[in-house]
Amino acid sequence: MATKEKEFVIGIDLGGTKIYSAVVDRQGKIHGAARKKTKAEQGFESTVNRIVQCAHEAVAEAGVSMDAILAVGVGSPGPLDLKAGKIIETPNLKWKDAPIRDLLQQAFNRPVNVDNDGNVGILGEYTYGAGHGAKHMVGLFIGTGIGGGVMVEGKLLHGYNENAAELGHMILDPHGPKCGCGNRGCLEAFASRLAIEREIRSAVAKGVKTKVLDNLKDKNARIRSRRLAEAFADNDPAVAPAIRLSAEYVGYGVASLLNIFNPEVIVLGGGVVEAIGDPYVEIARETAAKNVFKVAMRNVRIVSAELKDDSAVLGAAVLGWEITEK
Amino acid sequence: MATKEKEFVIGIDLGGTKIYSAVVDRQGKIHGAARKKTKAEQGFESTVNRIVQCAHEAVAEAGVSMDAILAVGVGSPGPLDLKAGKIIETPNLKWKDAPIRDLLQQAFNRPVNVDNDGNVGILGEYTYGAGHGAKHMVGLFIGTGIGGGVMVEGKLLHGYNENAAELGHMILDPHGPKCGCGNRGCLEAFASRLAIEREIRSAVAKGVKTKVLDNLKDKNARIRSRRLAEAFADNDPAVAPAIRLSAEYVGYGVASLLNIFNPEVIVLGGGVVEAIGDPYVEIARETAAKNVFKVAMRNVRIVSAELKDDSAVLGAAVLGWEITEK
Numbered sequence: 001m002a003t004k005e006k007e008f009v010i011g012i013d014l015g016g017t018k019i020y021s022a023v024v025d026r027q028g029k030i031h032g033a034a035r036k037k038t039k040a041e042q043g044f045e046s047t048v049n050r051i052v053q054c055a056h057e058a059v060a061e062a063g064v065s066m067d068a069i070l071a072v073g074v075g076s077p078g079p080l081d082l083k084a085g086k087i088i089e090t091p092n093l094k095w096k097d098a099p100i101r102d103l104l105q106q107a108f109n110r111p112v113n114v115d116n117d118g119n120v121g122i123l124g125e126y127t128y129g130a131g132h133g134a135k136h137m138v139g140l141f142i143g144t145g146i147g148g149g150v151m152v153e154g155k156l157l158h159g160y161n162e163n164a165a166e167l168g169h170m171i172l173d174p175h176g177p178k179c180g181c182g183n184r185g186c187l188e189a190f191a192s193r194l195a196i197e198r199e200i201r202s203a204v205a206k207g208v209k210t211k212v213l214d215n216l217k218d219k220n221a222r223i224r225s226r227r228l229a230e231a232f233a234d235n236d237p238a239v240a241p242a243i244r245l246s247a248e249y250v251g252y253g254v255a256s257l258l259n260i261f262n263p264e265v266i267v268l269g270g271g272v273v274e275a276i277g278d279p280y281v282e283i284a285r286e287t288a289a290k291n292v293f294k295v296a297m298r299n300v301r302i303v304s305a306e307l308k309d310d311s312a313v314l315g316a317a318v319l320g321w322e323i324t325e326k
Numbered sequence: 327m328a329t330k331e332k333e334f335v336i337g338i339d340l341g342g343t344k345i346y347s348a349v350v351d352r353q354g355k356i357h358g359a360a361r362k363k364t365k366a367e368q369g370f371e372s373t374v375n376r377i378v379q380c381a382h383e384a385v386a387e388a389g390v391s392m393d394a395i396l397a398v399g400v401g402s403p404g405p406l407d408l409k410a411g412k413i414i415e416t417p418n419l420k421w422k423d424a425p426i427r428d429l430l431q432q433a434f435n436r437p438v439n440v441d442n443d444g445n446v447g448i449l450g451e452y453t454y455g456a457g458h459g460a461k462h463m464v465g466l467f468i469g470t471g472i473g474g475g476v477m478v479e480g481k482l483l484h485g486y487n488e489n490a491a492e493l494g495h496m497i498l499d500p501h502g503p504k505c506g507c508g509n510r511g512c513l514e515a516f517a518s519r520l521a522i523e524r525e526i527r528s529a530v531a532k533g534v535k536t537k538v539l540d541n542l543k544d545k546n547a548r549i550r551s552r553r554l555a556e557a558f559a560d561n562d563p564a565v566a567p568a569i570r571l572s573a574e575y576v577g578y579g580v581a582s583l584l585n586i587f588n589p590e591v592i593v594l595g596g597g598v599v600e601a602i603g604d605p606y607v608e609i610a611r612e613t614a615a616k617n618v619f620k621v622a623m624r625n626v627r628i629v630s631a632e633l634k635d636d637s638a639v640l641g642a643a644v645l646g647w648e649i650t651e652k
Contacts, residue, residue, distance in 0.1 A: 079619060079621040079622075088621055089620075089621070134486075135486075136485050136486040136490075152478050152483060153481075155479075157478060157587070158588075159462050159587055159588025159589060159622075160460075160461075160462040160588055160589055160590040160625070160626075161588055161621060161622070161624050161625070162588070163588045163619070163621045163622055164462075164586065164587050164588035165586065165588075166585040166586070166588075166619055166622065167585075167586060169582075169585040169618075169619055170496075170582045170585060170586060171498060171578050171579075171581055171582045171617060172497060172498070172499070172500065173498070173499045173500070173501075174498065174499070174574075174575075174578045174617065175499075181619055183581070183616075183617045183618070184617075248500075249500075252497050252500045253497075255497055255509070256495075256496045256497045256582075259492040259493075259495040259496060260490065260491065260492070260493060260496060260586065261483070261485055261490050262484075262485025262486050262487055262488070262489045262490035262491075262492075263485060263486055264486040290509075291497060291500065291509045291510075292495075292509070293405060293489070293492055293495055293507055294415075295405040295414055295415070295487060295489045296405075296485075296487070296489055296492065298487055299486070299487070300486075
């Protein structure tokens with residue numbers, strides 16, 4: 001028992017804007033954590049160095065030595081080539097063919113297990129969060145982009161090339177707004193934080209007043225989710241409709257996903273959902289209920305991510321534990 | 327061996343307009359078959375009687391006795407309650423809470439195994455058709471309505487309430503045309519035979535000329551798929567755009583399904599695809615290729631149902647064989 005208690009893995013949630021790493025035990029308890037900016041624009045290898053620094057900071061914060069770390073799990077933007085451990089391409093971060101697993105394995109000198117950010121998100125919720133024994137779950141994580149993950153009979157849905165569950169790229173209107181992936185009318189193009197910002201800026205261009213663009217470094221700078229949440233609560237005339245549109249389209253996506261997967265639980269997470277909270281989930285839930293086969297809605301729970309910001313980092317830790325068993 | 331060769335099951339494909347039953351051996355060979363109209367409007371029990379007659383005709387046609395029939399498999403419109411063996415509701419046929427398994431079990435005095443029409447369609451293609459060992463497959467069957475079926479790691483995707491894979495009710499435009507299910511802009515509302523007919527009649531109402539409505543019993547009568555195919559080949563100005571629209575929206579649906587499931591094979595079947603053939607599949611394939619993450623398109627085959635009209639009846643036979651092993 002004594003030795004077991006001293007064993008940990010590092011979970012890493014690599015996002016479009018931030019890196020979040022945590023030292024996690026077998027029960028999913030976080031013993032130390034750290035955050036850093038991703039700075040993807042400085043190139044992939046620079047981000048890898050920041051990931052390694054961030055992980056070491058989490059280890060220091062946990063007050064353990066690297067000897068206690070058995071493995072590292074990573075949730076990364078995709079699509080990924082899981083066999084080669086590479087990022088194939090990332091529409092939002094502009095990396096291509098990036099050997100994330102090998103570089104981290106060298107840096108940590110430990111086994112590294114990588115999966116898609118949406119997959120680790122739902123894996124975290126399945127294992128430690130909103131799952132509560134549900135074998136059929138779908139997760140949508142609404143942040144800079146939209147990640148998705150699906151559990152079918154208690155297993156992650158990976159598909160033939162291991163790139164299933166790109167739920168942000170379900171088409172919700174073939175003539176809709178342009179998406180980062182190059183196509184039109186994907187869920188992500190209606191509902192991500194980038195889509196919300198686009199709607200706000202387009203309202204402003206039409207003369208709608210908003211406070212949310214005040215005090216930004218420059219007029220194209222990122223609007224933080226917390227700022228969006230405050231403006232939504234104030235019923236800001238540019239922000240409130242943009243966020244309602246996002247939540248509605250998430251609801252249409254949820255309706256489709258209910259008809260497609262007939263899951264027991266749909267988890268909504270990610271920065272946007274975290275920031276806005278219940279009102280966002282409520283709009284999505286109502287829209288879904290109006291647009292789904294009644295049968296697929298039966299006994300379904302549509303809930304916020306229970307682990308909040310930790311879904312992906314804890315799911316990444318699960319990946320870490322899995323690779324220690326191989 | 328001698329006894330084994332004398333063992334068969336009956337597969338039944340219960341469709342919106344016709345019942346198709348076949349006597350099938352373990353290798354998926356059809357030894358006799360029969361067809362009857364569904365006549366759903368005469369009520370559920372009347373249709374059950376027609377199913378039983380149709381099955382007996384297939385047995386007579388096969389030249390075997392009922393003693394050689396071990397079990398019966400049925401593909402039925404859904405959503406179904408698989409545990410109770412009931413049809414919960416059928417948007418197109420107007421039945422509710424219909425105990426199909428028990429009534430057929432009484433009539434045949436044999437075990438009866440029922441599943442959704444789309445599920446048996448993909449099960450047939452997986453076992454005897456376009457599957458060829460592919461463990462990840464998606465099927466879209468475009469007829470009166472649109473059925474779907476999904477194989478994940480070689481197993482049918484059933485979901486929590488066993489009503490997964492209602493792929494005809496993916497939303498492709500929340501502000502699109504009304505669907506039989508009550509919602510708006512489902513794939514079925516853009517692409518089913520009923521949707522094609524609606525587009526043709528709406529073009530005619532706007533003054534577009536067509537030959538396809540000539541000689542119909544009344545102006546609201548069903549337009550047969552074969553008739554649609556001839557008019558499409560003649561580039562009929564009402565029919566051709568309606569069918570192209572159907573194939574395009576199937577392509578958008580396929581793009582979403584590629585991003586969602588990342589399958590190895592997508593099978594397109596059903597009366598509309600059968601009748602129009604390659605040009606239809608080609609439009610769907612091109613539209614999908616333009617609207618999908620490149621990675622999810624990698625090595626994917628988008629093909630017509632190899633078993634043509636027999637996908638569902640042979641998948642139903644697989645269900646029959648499965649229940650003999652329980």
